[in-house]
Amino acid sequence: MSDFFASIGIPELIAGIMVLALNAYVLMGGADFGGGVWDLLASGPRRDAQRELITKSIAPIWEANHVWLIVVVVMLFTAFPVAFSTLGIVLHIPITLMLVGIVLRGSAFVFRSYGSRARGARRRWGVAFASASAITPVLLGTIVGAIASGDVGTASGRVGAASFADVFIAPWLAPFPIAVGLFALALFAFLAAIYLTIEAKDDAALRNDFRIRALIAAIAVAVLAAVALGIARTAAPRVMAGVVGGSWSWLLHLCTATAAITAIVALWRRTFRLARVAAAAQVSLILWGWALSQYPFIIPSTLSIRSAAAPRVTLTLLLVGLAGGALVLIPSLRYLLRTFAGRAEESSEA
Amino acid sequence: MSDLFAARTQMALSLGFHIVFAEIGIAMPLLMVLAEWRWRRTGDEVYLRLAKRWAKGAAILFAVGAVSGTVLSFELGLLWPRFMQLAGPIIGLPFSLEGFAFFTEAIFLGVYLYGWDRISSRAHLTAGVLVAVSGAASAIFVVMVNAWMNTPTGLSMSGGQIARIDPIEGMLNPSSFQQSLHMLLAAYAATGLAVAGIHAAILLRKPDARFHRRALLLALSIGAPAAILQPISGDLSARTVAAWQPTKLAALEGQFATERGAPLRIGGWPDESKERTRFAIEIPRGLSLLAFHDPDAQVRGLTAFPRENWPPVPPVHIGFQVMVGLGTTMAAVSLWAAFVTIRKKDVARHRWLLRALAVVTPFGFIATEAGWTVTEVGRQPWVVQGVLRTADAVTPMPGLVVPMMTFAVLYLGLGAIVIALMMAMVRETM
Numbered sequence: 001m002s003d004f005f006a007s008i009g010i011p012e013l014i015a016g017i018m019v020l021a022l023n024a025y026v027l028m029g030g031a032d033f034g035g036g037v038w039d040l041l042a043s044g045p046r047r048d049a050q051r052e053l054i055t056k057s058i059a060p061i062w063e064a065n066h067v068w069l070i071v072v073v074v075m076l077f078t079a080f081p082v083a084f085s086t087l088g089i090v091l092h093i094p095i096t097l098m099l100v101g102i103v104l105r106g107s108a109f110v111f112r113s114y115g116s117r118a119r120g121a122r123r124r125w126g127v128a129f130a131s132a133s134a135i136t137p138v139l140l141g142t143i144v145g146a147i148a149s150g151d152v153g154t155a156s157g158r159v160g161a162a163s164f165a166d167v168f169i170a171p172w173l174a175p176f177p178i179a180v181g182l183f184a185l186a187l188f189a190f191l192a193a194i195y196l197t198i199e200a201k202d203d204a205a206l207r208n209d210f211r212i213r214a215l216i217a218a219i220a221v222a223v224l225a226a227v228a229l230g231i232a233r234t235a236a237p238r239v240m241a242g243v244v245g246g247s248w249s250w251l252l253h254l255c256t257a258t259a260a261i262t263a264i265v266a267l268w269r270r271t272f273r274l275a276r277v278a279a280a281a282q283v284s285l286i287l288w289g290w291a292l293s294q295y296p297f298i299i300p301s302t303l304s305i306r307s308a309a310a311p312r313v314t315l316t317l318l319l320v321g322l323a324g325g326a327l328v329l330i331p332s333l334r335y336l337l338r339t340f341a342g343r344a345e346e347s348s349e350a
Numbered sequence: 351m352s353d354l355f356a357a358r359t360q361m362a363l364s365l366g367f368h369i370v371f372a373e374i375g376i377a378m379p380l381l382m383v384l385a386e387w388r389w390r391r392t393g394d395e396v397y398l399r400l401a402k403r404w405a406k407g408a409a410i411l412f413a414v415g416a417v418s419g420t421v422l423s424f425e426l427g428l429l430w431p432r433f434m435q436l437a438g439p440i441i442g443l444p445f446s447l448e449g450f451a452f453f454t455e456a457i458f459l460g461v462y463l464y465g466w467d468r469i470s471s472r473a474h475l476t477a478g479v480l481v482a483v484s485g486a487a488s489a490i491f492v493v494m495v496n497a498w499m500n501t502p503t504g505l506s507m508s509g510g511q512i513a514r515i516d517p518i519e520g521m522l523n524p525s526s527f528q529q530s531l532h533m534l535l536a537a538y539a540a541t542g543l544a545v546a547g548i549h550a551a552i553l554l555r556k557p558d559a560r561f562h563r564r565a566l567l568l569a570l571s572i573g574a575p576a577a578i579l580q581p582i583s584g585d586l587s588a589r590t591v592a593a594w595q596p597t598k599l600a601a602l603e604g605q606f607a608t609e610r611g612a613p614l615r616i617g618g619w620p621d622e623s624k625e626r627t628r629f630a631i632e633i634p635r636g637l638s639l640l641a642f643h644d645p646d647a648q649v650r651g652l653t654a655f656p657r658e659n660w661p662p663v664p665p666v667h668i669g670f671q672v673m674v675g676l677g678t679t680m681a682a683v684s685l686w687a688a689f690v691t692i693r694k695k696d697v698a699r700h701r702w703l704l705r706a707l708a709v710v711t712p713f714g715f716i717a718t719e720a721g722w723t724v725t726e727v728g729r730q731p732w733v734v735q736g737v738l739r740t741a742d743a744v745t746p747m748p749g750l751v752v753p754m755m756t757f758a759v760l761y762l763g764l765g766a767i768v769i770a771l772m773m774a775m776v777r778e779t780m
Contacts, residue, residue, distance in 0.1 A: 060463065060464035063412070063413060063456040066416065073423050075446070077442060078445065079442070081442075084427045085427055087427065088428045099421045099424055100756065106416065106417040107417060115771050115774075168747055310442070325446070325450035325453075328450060332457045332458070
């Protein structure tokens with residue numbers, strides 16, 4: 001463990017901040033996608049009320065939440081330009097598909113909110129919003145899975161030498177990345193359902209709808225985690241080794257499992273705020289588990305954080321910029337979240 | 351279609367689509383804040399209705415701008431990985447600052463749109479001001495990146511490798527100020543006059559509508575000053591191009607021969623094979639005077655440079671003519687409106703002025719697209735002037751025509767929907 005701390009320099013620090021920004025994106029932006037999933041799956045006597053709660057909950061914040069993704073991308077190409085160009089080349093297809101999903105999700109959401117009041121038109125935008133919300137996280141997870149598997153790194157060395165399918169398709173259109181994609185979708189849906197139990201605080205029936213949905217999502221998370229790890233055993237042995245073999249991985253697993261069980265028990269006992277904290281911790285620990293499992297690589301096993309890092313002057317300036325940005329960002333974000341906390345029980349939009 | 355051409359087309363489409371929404375996203379918040387401020391000062395409910403209408407429009411346009419901007423940040427790597435590998439460490443700094451400005455904009459737009467009844471009136475107005483300020487700031491930062499591509503400073507190369515970089519010097523490159531100023535003024539002029547034009551058209555049919563009267567005057571108060579100042583900013587930009595990008599200057603003026611006292615050409619068709627521009631109206635010594643502020647200055651023509659370093663001349667020359675022509679018209683109509691106001695006459699009842707404003711409605715956006723063509727196509731064959739060729743920056747992935755068509759269809763569809771929504775919104779006010 002002391003080796004680990006001895007290896008931390010500015011590049012590793014920036015990589016850590018990137019994971020932190022990705023963590024924020026998953027907890028906030030991820031839950032907005034999860035909200036879209038529950039819009040798609042809205043059912044029962046309170047179907048319209050479910051959809052309305054989802055819309056009101058995400059409307060004021062989804063654009064701000066979305067910016068975390070841009071922060072991650074900008075940090076990646078500033079601090080680790082080689083990693084960015086490698087991902088851009090090998091994962092061109094899934095990234096393009098994810099972008100189409102991002103564009104459709106955002107546009108359809110505002111078109112529904114501000115466009116024609118006619119029921120048919122609203123319903124069509126609703127379907128577009130909800131489907132794009134369900135597809136985009138799968139692609140995001142697939143991209144992460146492809147990186148973690150090490151196949152992106154391998155393929156990047158074979159550009160121009162191997163076939164189109166081997167370089168541009170095989171690294172991501174494979175069982176393990178797709179399993180990670182579905183796992184990401186389940187995680188986002190799980191987070192969203194738990195957040196929505198809190199948004200629905202004044203409507204016991206609606207709240208219970210999302211409680212049950214959260215419990216179902218928790219089971220899906222567990223099943224898909226098992227499936228992904230099962231596939232990893234043969235298809236992505238490097239991931240398996242990282243997840244099981246790391247020097248402190250058992251501690252991480254213990255914490256993740258505790259958080260997961262706490263979330264489920266809290267949901268069962270209707271202590272929703274505890275459930276939210278536990279679920280957020282669970283999802284964050286999974287993300288950090290992935291990040292630490294591939295340390296010191298940014299793209300396993302060809303590109304390390306060190307070897308991909310930009311010149312020192314860029315990294316230093318980036319750190320200064322991030323610190324300055326955080327000074328503006330954190331109070332602003334707190335203000336936004338505070339202004340709209342528990343926003344769903346009343347409509348304030350003109 | 352070659353992969354390089356497909357990649358360039360996709361990038362041009364994405365930027366050309368995004369730039370319109372970005373401009374509106376910069377200027378519209380200023381309009382809505384002005385309307386809200388007038389309402390707080392005068393108590394006139396019409397202003398409140400106006401602020402809420404404009405905010406609603408801004409919400410749709412901002413969202414489409416935000417998602418199309420996200421696409422761009424990824425496309426840099428999807429289409430031009432070798433450009434980003436070289437440039438990332440330098441242009442990452444303004445991009446990071448832009449990221450935070452955009453963050454602030456998104457946060458306070460959320461507060462503004464959904465906070466009417468949740469926060470104090472002063473806090474609400476402040477939120478709107480923050481949206482307007484951070485929108486302008488993010489435009490400045492992102493244009494600095496483009497300015498660096500035109501006049502790259504802050505790096506020295508040796509043997510095709512970067513020897514030294516200075517991101518701050520790169521950010522404050524010789525074009526940064528001129529280009530940012532030109533873009534900001536373009537955003538205020540295009541959006542302000544477009545909004546004014548829409549309300550002018552309605553006033554021609556309903557001369558007594560108070561809502562549209564107020565809207566026209568507020569929009570003019572933003573659009574007209576920007577349109578009047580834009581030619582001055584254009585002169586500044588053109589002189590920087592003359593000093594730093596002589597091939598771009600030669601292309602945009604259709605200047606093939608190197609000569610002293612070069613004429614200014616209005617219109618015309620540059621014939622690359624015959625190396626001369628035909629059918630243009632020539633103003634003697636005009637170009638030397640404008641580009642170098644000296645009627646006898648020598649202007650280097652395209653033939654002074656190797657042919658493989660020429661940009662495609664016709665689109666650059668024609669783009670420039672379109673931009674200058676439309677911009678001049680906008681400035682003239684704005685001066686007319688200013689003149690009518692100074693004479694203490696009612697702009698909203700001046701039917702000929704209203705007609706002119708209605709005609710000018712789309713000019714700013716067309717001029718923006720034309721100007722963007724000038725700066726981007728005019729830099730070819732370089733992606734980073736003199737440092738990296740576009741052909742060397744493109745991704746090795748084949749079949750780029752497929753993503754290009756995908757985004758073309760996506761953006762055409764989105765564009766059509768947004769226009770339909772905006773038209774429906776305008777009709778609701780009539």
